[in-house]
Amino acid sequence: MKRYLIYVLLMFCCFSAYGQSAEEQRKRWTFAFYGDDSSENFQWSIAGNSNGQNPNVLSEVIWTKLKGAGVGLDVDLNIWSHIFFKGSYHKAFIRSGRATDHDYAADDRTQPTYSAFLKSNEGHTSRYSIALAYKIKLHELLTVMPQAGYANNGQKLSLKNFEEGKGGKELNSSYQTDWKGPVVGFDLQVAKLRRINLNAGFSYQQLHYTGRADWNLIDAFDHPLSFKHTAKGFESQVLLRLSFKINSICAAYLRGEYRYAETGKGIDQLFLADGQERESQFNGALRKVKGIGAGIIFSLR
Template sequence: MNITWKDSFSQVVLDYSLRPKVSRENFSWNIAGNSQGEKPNILSELLWKNNMRVGADLQLGIKLKRKFTAEITYGFAKTRSGIVTDIDYSADNRKGITSNETYDSDMGNGETFNIKLGHNVHMQRKELDIYAVMQLQKNSYFLIDKMEKLSSTYNNRILGAGIGAIFFLPFSGSFDFNVLFQARMSQYNADANWNLRSDFAHPKSFEHDIPILEWDNEVRLNYRLTNFLKIGVFTGFSSYNNIGKGIDKLYYNDGHISFTRLNEVKSHSISAGMSVLYSVYFKN
């Protein structure tokens, strides 16, 4: 049977989804001694390990049946535990350690705002949703030592756009299985307040700027309770790495500004959670 343009737009589905989840992230960055990436090639690096966050995603989607899809997602999360290591070097290739300190990182939060516009392809009982995406992500990280009154902050903002796909495979009655892939080219910006460094400016001690490539992967298993309600579980893996060199811009309290090379920023995180999806159908 041929589906006309009018038929496609006469069947509209609104999806409302809540996705509580837990995630664990390893995040790091490092800088060189000068803007040429020398003296030494790695001067300082920060490594946040096992940052556990608890949060949720709220999604609103619309499907113009057999044709087009759109989705808006807002996500938030709070950091519950983690550690951060701050290491300084005097020689190339991470040699000549001059400082190696580990602090708590059990504070912080994250926010994500995501917009997708896609085209839905039907293949018998299977579906493939190919889409364009734009995403803004904000994260705050801490270095905390209550005995030393250390409470330094590092806040990043990631804005980018890309493409993705979701493959929908129904099986075994009311169950369906989904696989998501997504890639984005993004710009990474950050600023920090190193509160115990009296020679640095406050509240902005330094800034970072670098291009990155982001990847998201997710698998989902859903169960349809009724025609309008689904519940499910999911797990995902997300990562990003820089795709070029960046700039570290350091502000001193006397007004002086210095520049050095930002060598690398990278993040790897895994997540797991459950979902509740409620659908509303409209037909002309």
Template sequence: MIKQHILILALILACGFRAHSQEKLQINVASGISIQDFSWSIAGNADGTNPNILSELKYQNIVGLGLSVNGNYKILPKTSVILTIENRQTLSGTGSDIDYQHDNRTTPTYELHFNSSKGGMQHLQTGLAYNLYKNPFVTVDANVSYINTSQTFSMTSSSVPNLDTWYSTRQQGVQVGTSFHTHLGSKLQALATLSYALVDYTGIGNWNLIPTFEHPVSFMQESNGAHYGGSAGLSTKISSRISFYIAGGYFAQQINAGRDRTFLRNGVRQVTRFNGSRAASIGSSLGLQINL
């Protein structure tokens, strides 16, 4: 996926040089930091019982540092092609893995607290934006796009030798959003965005210390859900073509109940209920906006 991202970015820059005199291209390059909580659980059987929560994983305070590139190329007076590429690496985090014997998280049978300081996230978004309203003070745009996001969480512990477990997610779907720009002066703007997406979700785990599981795919979870987010910030011009901006944002996700399939080395495939997952994160970014 990284090679594809580099190729797409090269195409954006090539379009930018071609459109230099027309000022049709806008490129945003930003560095950001985020803090995320993420959790999921499974039941004891496919009916969601015996017990209703058999095993629950929580990843907490996952700190990530990343770089994003956003391109906006105008193809019609009010319509633009948009493309966003983002890569984030995990710096630190913790988590817990708890199994239960009875319903509603009662009678724990296993409990592990671990570190989750490796992993990362890759995000690709591409679509169209349309200008809904514009005057000298306010600009409002709407957009619709395809999104594809992959994220990996690690599990290591000093109390469990050789523990090197991974859980990876992939989400893809359709996102709609809107953006607002309000002029506060000749050089200063206020920025805001809102977005909502419907996604298909796949989670894959590699539990390396369980010898009865297959590796590298020990189990797979499939479902669908939604996420939403928003951001706000300020932008100031530092030249006729370059602006500096700072922004902060919030993101939340809810994945519905689905199916969990466990792959055993003896060929047996066990199916149980995936109770869904939840995620929430806050973040901030600093960047440059370049108009070509």
């Protein structure tokens, strides 16, 4: 069903809105460079067995207020008539954050058997996407660009003790994720004045989630891959961009975004040092990201 939705969207783009002027159909290349500051929360949990029981939450890890500075690039290439190629890349470096790790012996997070309050001040997040879009002018002040493509999000998160011991092996565990799959959405130019332009972007992604962990202090686990999570889910994104035209080829802009992603239930695969493997239910992952930034846009014809 998702595949046919993308096909229909592309066919709609190819047969819509032939009324644009010749000036607007001239090839245009736009490059937007920006820096931003972001904050995110992320969590996952597993059950005691493959049926989601014994208990229904066996272990849960929650990262909060993962903050860091990032850089990004958005590219729009007018490849033919009203058709555009859109690409983006962003990477942020985590400089602060906290995490909790809890294990339970009974259902509904009761009878805790382990609790740890940790720091997570290392790692990074990244995102890239590619898409084809079609520009449709609905009004002098209103332009819409439906699009369809592919996106990949990644995280590399750390778990460390607040107080480092003297001697011995230190806690230095990691969890790395991939959220990837087809994405559809649209960009909406909601206001265009002489020097000010406001754009809004909305997207929805069906994704496949993979999480890989290295729990370095547990000798019974294999290393560097201690366990692996797989599940299916979705992500939605809202992006606002307010630009101020400096001259015919250059503009400064402010941007803000919010992303929400979650998965359904999946599989938790545990890899033991003796070569054995065990499976239980992955209860799901939840991620919320917000960011604000500023940058420069270059438009070339």
